[in-house]
Amino acid sequence: xxxxxxxxxxxxxxxxxxxxxxxxxxxxxxxxxxxxxxxxxxxxxxxxxxxxxxxxxxxxxxxxxxxxxxxxxxxxxxxxxxxxxxxxxxxxxxxxxxxxxx
Numbered sequence: 001x002x003x004x005x006x007x008x009x010x011x012x013x014x015x016x017x018x019x020x021x022x023x024x025x026x027x028x029x030x031x032x033x034x035x036x037x038x039x040x041x042x043x044x045x046x047x048x049x050x051x052x053x054x055x056x057x058x059x060x061x062x063x064x065x066x067x068x069x070x071x072x073x074x075x076x077x078x079x080x081x082x083x084x085x086x087x088x089x090x091x092x093x094x095x096x097x098x099x100x101x102x
Contacts, residue, residue, distance in 0.1 A: 015045040017101060020066035026059055037066050039101050047101045061097070 022036035038049050053059065 017041060017043045017045060017047065021101070022064050022066055023099075024060075024062045024064065025053070035066060036064075038099065041066075045101060049099045051097045051099065053097070 017039050018041065020037045020041045021039040023038055024036060039047055
């Protein structure tokens with residue numbers, strides 16, 4: 001805010017993710033990086049990731065903190081665990097999933 005009486009500097013505040021968050025797909029890391037982190041610490045908020053899978057049956061998606069002990073000191077949160085059900089057709093379908101961190 002600019003003041004007519006005082007001279008102040010303009011500044012901008014950028015929200016960022018306080019802890020690295022990763023995802024597991026069927027108990028394995030979801031991306032090519034070995035730790036599975038999709039939202040690294042310090043990334044600006046809001047942040048959106050679109051994931052595409054080729055699946056013919058249900059799958060299990062789980063979010064986790066990269067360093068759970070550090071996260072536990074501040075937040076007592078349980079991150080999401082999803083069981084996504086698809087029809088059991090033998091055809092492999094392309095499934096899209098949008099993850100948004102607000």
